[in-house]
Amino acid sequence: xQVFKSPLSDSxxxxxxxxxxSGEIILMPTDTVYGLxxxxxxxxxxxxxxxxxxxxxxxxxxxxxxxxxxxxxxGIIFPEYARAVARKFWPGPLTLVLDTLRGPTAxxxxxxxxxxxxxxxxxxxxxxxxxxxxSDNLPALDAESAAxxxxxxxxxxxxxxxxxxxxxxVA
Numbered sequence: 001x002q003v004f005k006s007p008l009s010d011s012x013x014x015x016x017x018x019x020x021x022s023g024e025i026i027l028m029p030t031d032t033v034y035g036l037x038x039x040x041x042x043x044x045x046x047x048x049x050x051x052x053x054x055x056x057x058x059x060x061x062x063x064x065x066x067x068x069x070x071x072x073x074x075g076i077i078f079p080e081y082a083r084a085v086a087r088k089f090w091p092g093p094l095t096l097v098l099d100t101l102r103g104p105t106a107x108x109x110x111x112x113x114x115x116x117x118x119x120x121x122x123x124x125x126x127x128x129x130x131x132x133x134x135s136d137n138l139p140a141l142d143a144e145s146a147a148x149x150x151x152x153x154x155x156x157x158x159x160x161x162x163x164x165x166x167x168x169x170v171a
């Protein structure tokens with residue numbers, strides 16, 4: 001597992017982005033807990049997340065985004081009522097379930113973590129991201145716990161301890 005320590009340089013963000021675009025999965029801090037993330041365009045990487053977490057494949061993996069513009073650019077319909085909620089609670093631990101141009105709904109949020117937003121931005125604006133733990137286990141609050149829970153990840157971004165809050169509220 002390749003390890004990067006925060007703060008991340010531009011060249012490190014580029015390397016992480018290239019890795020995500022090539023189908024690798026990463027462990028990264030968010031504003032609440034550590035997450036296990038992949039490019040939404042790399043279906044094999046998203047499947048690997050489901051397998052590693054021992055997650056029910058019918059349970060969708062939410063999206064983390066760098067900005068509202070990135071959400072819209074990636075085919076998610078963002079009506080005014082959702083924008084009003086987002087203005088009040090984002091960045092932060094609220095996941096909004098929104099319609100998409102491609103069919104099913106998607107849970108999406110903008111985390112209150114400069115590291116997570118920078119990684120999302122470098123990787124094209126959005127990532128599939130779920131808590132870094134096996135399903136039904138407690139989520140990781142630091143890099144070491146995340147790496148121990150999911151040692152098969154390709155990259156670890158060590159951003160110190162997270163807030164330890166509940167991973168996200170879905171609305």
